Amino acid sequence: MSSQRGMIIVLEGLDRVGKTTQAQKLVQSLRNQGKNTELIRFPDRSTMTGNLINQYLSGQTKLNDHVIHLLFTANRWEKFDQMIEMIKAGTTLVIDRYSYSGVAYTSAKGLDFDWCCSPEKGLIKPDCVLFLTTDINESCKREDFGQEIYDRKEFQKSVHQAYEKLIDKTYWNIIDTTNKTIDDVHDEILKAIHVRSTNISKNISYLW
Ligand code: NYM
Ligand code: MG
DSSP states (O other): OOSSOOOEEEEEESTTSSHHHHHHHHHHHHHHTTOOEEEEESSOTTSHHHHHHHHHHTTSSOOOHHHHHHHHHHHHHTTHHHHHHHHHTTOEEEEESOHHHHHHHHHTTTOOHHHHHGGGTTSEEOSEEEEEEOOHHHHTTSTTTTSSTTOOHHHHHHHHHHHHHHOOTTTEEEEEOTTOOHHHHHHHHHHHHHHHHTTOOSSOEEOO
């Protein structure tokens, strides 16, 4: 057991903004610094709920908007115990999408914002959220955009507006990636995390 708990870092943002690339690079850099680090991605499509979510996102299965919302949340609760264990053991978690995606994407459909937040209550609160932004006209042109049901430009604009309601400067960093290289964005992320890491509470906090 390590004496210090692991840091919890979440990457958020619209589809094709570069979260997955940055999450992978971040894990590599933190490991190079000698920190035990694990990458977690939501939705985790490998579980039973993840399989249903995948069918929904790919358009194979239709589901009521409330049902799919709760499946995304359940997909996070499935990982809860394991995440607690890892954090307590001193492992840093880099998480590619989390509850903020859940609330932003579902509330962008018109569902009640508070209702969207409520099943997330009790999940682990991250120490830091890195909110990656870019010009939507650019991200919508990127390879693979359009493959899943939420990949429509007008909907992405609504999701962005919903994300804005969630921004909390006390633990969010907005990283504008427009016209920046992957390495520039990576450096900005490392700096942001360094600043946040000096201010981590001993105890784990919970949403919301
Ligand atoms: N998504 C993701 C949600 O609608 N709710 C959630 O809770 C999460 C975690 O799933 N368009 C949406 C956002 C994405 C899609 O994610 C799949 P990704 O990172 O593109 O695989
Ligand atoms: Mg996507």
